[in-house]
Amino acid sequence: MGIAIKLLKFFCLLLLIGCQPKEFEENTRIRVLGTVVNQNNVAIENASVNIFTDDEVGSIIIFFPGVPTFNQIFNLGSTNTNQSGEFSIVSLLNRSNNFLVSVEKDENYAPYLFKTNVFDYTPDNLTVDLNTITLKEKFSFDLVINNQNPSSTIAVALNYEIPFCAEVYEEGTLQENLSNCYPSQEFTVSLQGEDFSKSFISTAGSSIQISYSVNNQPEIVETINLNPSENVFTITY
C-alpha cells in the first residue's frame, strides 16, 4: 500500500515537472556588464556574451535516492561587445545556485566563464559587474625531441598555461579556491632511444617552463615566453 502511494506521488510529481514551466523572479530585472580585452589590454570587439542559468529539478530523489537530478538550462541574455570591448545587457533573474556568464570571441581566444550564486543573494543595485575580462589569445607550440643515440634516455617535464578561465564569485567576492583561471598544466614524458613530437595549445605571452634530464644527469630548466616566432622547442639527446 505504501509503495503504491509512493508510486502515485512519483507520477503526480512527474506530471507537475512536465507541465509546469520554470518561473523566474517576478518584477525584477538585473544588468550584467563588463569590458573584454586581450592579453595586451586591447579591447576585443564582437565577443559573444551569454547569460545562462539552470533550474534543478531535484524532488525525485526524495523517492529514489541516488537518482541524479536533471537541470533545465535557460539563456537569460545574449549580446556582443562593442568597439570598446564593452557589453551591457538587461537580464531576468533566476534564483539559482548557477548564474553563469560566458564570454567567447572565437577559436583563437581562450573562453571565459563567470559563475555566481543568486539563490539567496541579490547583487548590489541589481547589477552584476564583471569589470575587465581578459581573453588571452591562444598560441600553439610544438615539443620536438630528437634522438641521436639509441641507448640515451631523457625525462621531460613541461609546464604551460591552459587557455581557459573560470571564476567563481560568492556575494560579490572572488573565490580563488573554487576558480580556475588560466591554470597550469604539467606534461611529462620519458624516452629511450626514440623521437617524439607533440603539439600543445597555450596562451600568448605566457611562460612555458621546460625541464629535462638526459641520462639521469642534473636537470636543465628553461623558461620561455610564448610568441608567434618562437613556438617550436627542440631537444636533442
Added chain:
Amino acid sequence: MFLQLPIKTLIFFLFASAICLGQNDVEVIETEDKPKITKTFYSYNFQYFIPQTFGDNALAKGTKGIGGINLKLQLGIYKGFFVGGNLGAAYLEVTNPEIVGNYKKSTVTNNYLFFGYEYYVSERFKLGLSAAPFAKTTYKNKIFDASEGRQYDTGTFFNIEFYADYKLSKQLAVFVSYTYRKDKLNIVAPIEDQSQFNSSQFNHFGIGVKLCFGNFDIVSAFLK
C-alpha cells in the same frame, strides 16, 4: 495575478446579469413605439486591436505589439451614460531582448471596469468616450529556450477610450476605437535603469462589432 480574480468575477457577473435582464427586456421593446434614436440597454462588444507601445520606456524600445482582443459588456445607465466590464489581452513580441530581458513574447492582461458616455450623432451613428480609472494588469513573459520558462511583471493601469459606432441593424453595429493606456509597473531594476521600467504606454487601435439589445437604460426601466 490572483488579485485580478475579483475583477474577472465581477465582469462575469455583469455578463450574466445582462443576459438575465435582457430576457425581461424583450416584452418592453415589443410594447413600445420605436424611438427615432434607438438607445441600447446592453451590448456585447467583440474587439480586435493593435497595441502600440510608445514613449521613453523599456517596453516601447524593446517590444512590438502584434495584436489584442477584447470582449466587452456595456450597460446603459441613463441618457447615454454607461458602465461595463472588459476582458481581454494584448500580445507583444520582444524585438530587443537586451533592453527588456531575454523572453520572446508577452501577454498583457486587459481586464477592467469602465464608465463612459455616448452621444447619438444620428440614428445610426454615435460617438462614445469611456475611462477605466484603475485596473490591475499582469505581463506574462514567455521564454522559449531549450526548456520553457515564464516570468511575470505586474502593475496597474488606467485607460481612456474613444469610439465611433455605426449601426447596421437594430442589433448589430460596427465600431472603430482608439484607446490610450498607461501602466505603472512594479518592476525593480538597477537605479540607472529604473526609470525605464517604471511605466509603459500604449495606443490601441481597434475595430469590432457590437451585439446590441434593448432600447432603454437601467434608470428608465426602473422609472417605468
